[in-house]
Structures are given as C-alpha cells and as structure tokens.
Amino acid sequence: MNDLGxxxxxxxxxxxxxxxxxxxxDLGVQxxxxxxxxxxxxxxxxxxxxxxxxxxxxxxxxxxxxxxVYYAALAxxxxxxxxxxxxxxAYKRGLTFGESNIIYYRLGLLYxxxxxxxxxxxxxxxxxxRNKPDQAKEKQQIDYAKGRISALAGTK
Numbered sequence: 001m002n003d004l005g006x007x008x009x010x011x012x013x014x015x016x017x018x019x020x021x022x023x024x025x026d027l028g029v030q031x032x033x034x035x036x037x038x039x040x041x042x043x044x045x046x047x048x049x050x051x052x053x054x055x056x057x058x059x060x061x062x063x064x065x066x067x068x069v070y071y072a073a074l075a076x077x078x079x080x081x082x083x084x085x086x087x088x089x090a091y092k093r094g095l096t097f098g099e100s101n102i103i104y105y106r107l108g109l110l111y112x113x114x115x116x117x118x119x120x121x122x123x124x125x126x127x128x129x130r131n132k133p134d135q136a137k138e139k140q141q142i143d144y145a146k147g148r149i150s151a152l153a154g155t156k
Contacts, residue, residue, distance in 0.1 A: 007039060014040075017037060020039050035057045035061055036051055038050075039051050068095070068099075069100070071097070072091065072102050073093065082115045089111070101128055107120075107127075108127075108128060108148070109125075111124060118152040125148055
C-alpha cells in the first residue's frame with residue numbers, strides 16, 4: 001500500500017495518494033513517510049488546512065520523545081571536553097524539542113560554574129524549580145538550585 005500510495009503521488013493523482021495513506025493511518029500503521037506524502041498531496045490539492053495538519057503529524061512522527069535527553073547527553077560530552085559554548089548550544093537545541101528538568105538544571109550549572117553568568121544561571125535554576133522536579137529523587141539538586149539562587153541573587 002505504501003508503494004501504491006507513492007506511485008499515485010508520482011503519477012500526480014494526489015487524491016488517490018491521500019486516500020491510500022489515509023487507510024494506513026486509520027489502521028494505525030502510518031509512518032513519517034506516509035504522513036509526508038499526505039501533506040504534499042493535500043498541498044497539491046490546495047487543501048492547505050489538511051496539508052498543515054499532516055505536515056505537523058510528519059514532524060511529530062519523526063521526532064523521538066527522547067530527543068531532549070539525547071541533546072543533554074551531547075551537551076554533557078561537550079562539557080567534559082571544556083567546550084562550553086558547544087554545550088550551551090546543544091542544551092538549548094534540546095529545549096526546542098520540549099521542556100526538560102535536566103537541561104534547565106545543567107544550564108544553570110553551566111552558566112554558574114563555567115560561563116560565569118550569574119543572571120542566566122539564576123534564570124535556569126528558577127526554570128528548573130518551576131518545572132516541578134521530583135522532590136524525592138532530586139532533593140540534592142533542588143536544594144543546590146535554591147541555595148545558588150540565594151547566593152547569586154545576594155539574598156543569602
């Protein structure tokens with residue numbers, strides 16, 4: 001069915017392509033590729049609302065729920081190599097895929113300890129705390145973030 005859908009697309013029979021892939025979607029066996037061809041087909045059919053919906057579904061299907069964690073790991077590697085600006089970029093890129101307590105906390109530490117930017121450190125420590133970290137599992141990090149906010153803000 002996937003190959004048939006692509007064939008319809010390349011034959012410029014966009015409605016049949018969309019119909020074929022809609023069947024796959026209804027069966028729950030869609031993937032990034034099928035959703036992409038649906039988006040393109042709807043665009044060609046000038047059904048821009050559906051095209052936008054399927055373009056977003058394509059993006060959602062393509063991005064792992066763990067992408068933020070992968071970027072945090074990459075940033076940690078950069079930190080280990082003392083490549084702090086690369087680490088900063090990797091952490092921030094990770095946040096484009098969703099909120100992450102670990103990234104907020106690590107950004108606070110990076111700005112605080114390595115980049116010596118206390119205002120930014122406080123911002124990320126606060127974001128970490130606002131994101132409701134697990135009180136039991138992250139007690140040390142929570143206490144540390146609170147302490148650093150007080151120290152950096154001069155209200156010790």
